[in-house]
Amino acid sequence: MSDAAIFSLAGAEPAPRRRLRPTAGRLLLGLGLVMLTILVLITLLAPLVAPFDPSATSPQSLEGSSSQHWLGTDAIGRDVLSRIIVGGRTTLFITFTAVSLALLAGLVLGLLSGYVGGWVDEVIMRILDVIFAFPVFLLAIAVVAALGPTVPNLILTIAIVYTPAMSRVVRGPVLSVKKWDHVEAARSIGMSEWRIVTRHVLPMVVSPIVVATSLTLAQTIFTVTALSFLGLGPPPPDPNWGGMLADARQFMELAPLTVVGPAAAIVFATLTFIVLANGLREVLDVGSER
Amino acid sequence: MIMGASQTGDDSPLVEVRDLTVTFPARSRHPAFTALNGVTFDIARGETLGLVGQSGSGKTTTGRAVLQLQKISRGSVKLHGRELTAMRADELRRMRRHMQFVLQNPYSSLHPRMTIAQTLTEPLIVHQAVTPARYRERVAELLELVSMDPAIMDRYPHEFSGGQRQRIVIARALAVNPDFVVCDEPVSALDVRTQAQIVSLLHSLQEKLKLSYLFIAHDLAIVHEVCRKVAVMYRGEIVEKGSVSQVYDNPTHPYTQMLFDSAPVLDPSLQRQRLRMPPPEPATLAAGHPDSACAFGEIHAVSSTPAWHEVAPGHGVSCRYRPA
């Protein structure tokens, strides 16, 4: 140690932290995947997992936790735990379908505007800018209120609302990747534009899209439950998390579990995708060079 | 095997470029810009033409325009006697198996997430050059052609050095047996010893496969080692053209002379003297006006001749960009 020195460049980022990053990223990703597995398993197996019929009423209303009803019962005696488990189905179904649609639209529009460029880019981006200019939530309320609160309408609305953001996520990296030499090289060997896009451009932009999709899922869960909370969600009697919160709100002091239960479910699901997104971001090295 | 060979006969040049002009239209803040102006040259079968100039001189644009990777404003490019500039997209794509491109930067011209085998298979798939059952065999052949071990075919580009990657890029260009390869500064990103190896590889491939090259470089020394003919570009125009011995023994355009004066010599005392002389200043080269007498005493607006003068058979020089 007498004449050895240890130093690092660009003081902003001390070396040891950098070296910890991949491990931390993998831990986050692992945690996210475990949470996702729990979420998906419970949702898929909901009818088998739920201890009671979520719509079956009973005279024991607004009961606290018991060995029978772990999270108690609601105002008309339905089992809260069963309703959370089954209600997750509706919320998550809307979320996944809507985000898938937004992703698909974002891929098509983002690739078109980024890769083709020119006036195509101008037109697409201007139209998306108009949608983008509205606050997501306000726009969603307006559209659902206009179309009526059915499940397909909710899905469509949320897909439209998140399409501009997804398009931008795709367009950005496409813009830089299309200037890379290997794209020019592919063109010079006579490859068709479709093949260039699918083989040389898309694979290079997958990582940021995966991360953005995960984050959008988290946001969407929140938007869906919030809309339902405002009464713009799927119609009763099928349970959903936002609706449950809205119903339980007035009995919050009498039966706190009827509020805490669905709230915890929303937080868990949202957190799942945020943790996943951050894990993916670290592991896929999105945001840094390559 | 060669399309169109019968139409042109064997002694006609493989590549004929006439009056190639590329103009970038004016954009909001930038005025219209002529990147190439009336570029004309031939490349015979099995021959190499060196294209030298500084960055921004239009040499890379020339390469891309010849390969139809750049939209041209005027002029003609013929390969095997067939006009490329008027071809339909699918026809042109098929034509691409005869003309290939080796780019400057071997780090960015390979897809980072594709194995060497996948990269080398792509042109085979695109042009249906061999049956799928023979892909790996052909990839192995190609790697041997550029003196690499076929065993590496399932590895990724980042595992290789710049020189090795450039060999892989060359192998990709040769996958479908082209006749003509545009090499855009293929060695300028490499160390000197690696440069020498790649240059000798290009030579041996030319001998073996009867290739024609358009070899683009910014430095006269490397062209001297690679080419027999050379064209010097300045501001989008060819200002001097001839055999390497003609141009190197008797550089006639002031810009060519400037390039020679700038090239370092491997003799410390001579180089010290050269560095003490006033630096070559490209700013002194004025375009000249067609209405006034040029350096050769001709008024081109009157004689309506191109601004081009033969100083020896096959050795021509432009009277543009030189003090009259």
Add this chain to the structure above:
Amino acid sequence: MTASDPILSVRDLTARIVSRKQIVDAVKGVSFDIARGEAVGFVGESGCGKSVTARAIMRLAPEGTRVELGGSVHFDGQELLPMSEAAMRDVRGRRIAMVFQDPMTSLNPVITVGAQIDDILRRHTGLSGRAARARTVELLDQVGIPAPAQRADDYPHQFSGGMRQRVLIAIAISCDPDLLIADEPTTALDVTVQAQILRLLLRLREERGMSLMLITHDFGVVAGMVERVNVMYGGRIVEAASVDDIFRAPTHDYTRALLAAVPRLDRHGVAP
């Protein structure tokens, strides 16, 4: 061979680069001197350790890595390796300055060139406001930028590669360093521009009596520029000699191979 009054004296320098993926012994015991006002060339191929050696003197590590140094770097009576980071910052830029290969990435794209130089002058020399700007214009003029007062208000992207390299050289000499380290300063440039930059470095060095450490892979670049050459290979100096000797009679096989590989204008190739 050893300089009588070395401003820089490096002994048994070792550098081990520790990154996320691997550990590399990039410099394996390098010793050399650079005298006051002397120019020394370091020639070798990528990965030979020449750039790491230069950065080790500046105590700079490549992005995302940590470098463990051993040996000694003695600069003008001070030992640099055990120095505190704060003290080292004072040496960097002020006493030892560096010019890098890529003039594109070394400048801040959103700040005018003049403001970037003003800033350095204010920090290192305590000049203020108008005085700093006057000095900036003077520096830009010294490195041969035409209309320096106007160009000072331009952004880096408005300069050509060669002009940008001149700006970097202006920044490097702004605090009158005793030693200028130029790491492949002309590799990204055209031959005509390369000739101009080499002339500029030669002139500045003579005017200011500054020492120069010129790092390159190209023997052509060092030929007229330096008094002595160190050839590096595999993290070691394999040959050290005066520039005239090394061109006339290289002794190491590697030096000979490097010299033979340089393309030359005066030797006819085998072109078809």
